[in-house]
Amino acid sequence: QVHLVESGGGLAQPGGSLRLSCAASGFSLDYYAIAWFRQAPGKEREIVSCINSADATYYVDSVKGRFAISRDNAENTVYLQVNSLKPEDTAVYYCATDERGGSACEWIPYENWGQGTQVTVSS
Numbered sequence: 001q002v003h004l005v006e007s008g009g010g011l012a013q014p015g016g017s018l019r020l021s022c023a024a025s026g027f028s029l030d031y032y033a034i035a036w037f038r039q040a041p042g043k044e045r046e047i048v049s050c051i052n053s054a055d056a057t058y059y060v061d062s063v064k065g066r067f068a069i070s071r072d073n074a075e076n077t078v079y080l081q082v083n084s085l086k087p088e089d090t091a092v093y094y095c096a097t098d099e100r101g102g103s104a105c106e107w108i109p110y111e112n113w114g115q116g117t118q119v120t121v122s123s
Contacts, residue, residue: 001026002024003024003025003026004024004113004114005022005115006020006022007117008020008021008117010118010119010120013085013121014085014087014121014122015085016085017081017084018085019079019081019082020080020095022078023077027097029076029097032053033053033097033103034051034096034105035047035097035108036049036093036094037093037096038119039094048080049063049067050069050108051070052103052105053102056104058106063089066082066083066084067080067083068080068083069081078095080095082119090122091118091119092116092118092119094113094114094115095114096112096114097112098111
């Protein structure tokens with residue numbers, strides 16, 4: 001059974017950094033695509049970044065140069081390093097996975113989701 005657990009969220013000041021983790025169980029990440037989404041209050045959920053089984057990555061324009069996604073297959077964990085945080089990055093961040101790992105990860109209709117971790121950027 002696919003299970004995802006996010007962690008690493010919290011309160012950060014503008015300009016600060018956090019490292020979000022998505023620990024997977026019940027399957028091996030090696031062949032899966034993993035994505036990070038976020039949803040801010042009153043807004044639709046949006047994809048932030050993703051990585052496919054070939055380690056091809058995608059970033060939404062608003063986070064390019066500030067966020068970095070990586071995977072550790074040995075730990076079965078995907079990370080999202082979030083730097084130079086802005087108040088508009090405040091949201092619940094979710095990780096999601098799908099077995100269509102070889103596809104362009106930004107277009108996959110992800111079916112397996114974690115519970116989310118809150119990121120709040122405020123001074």
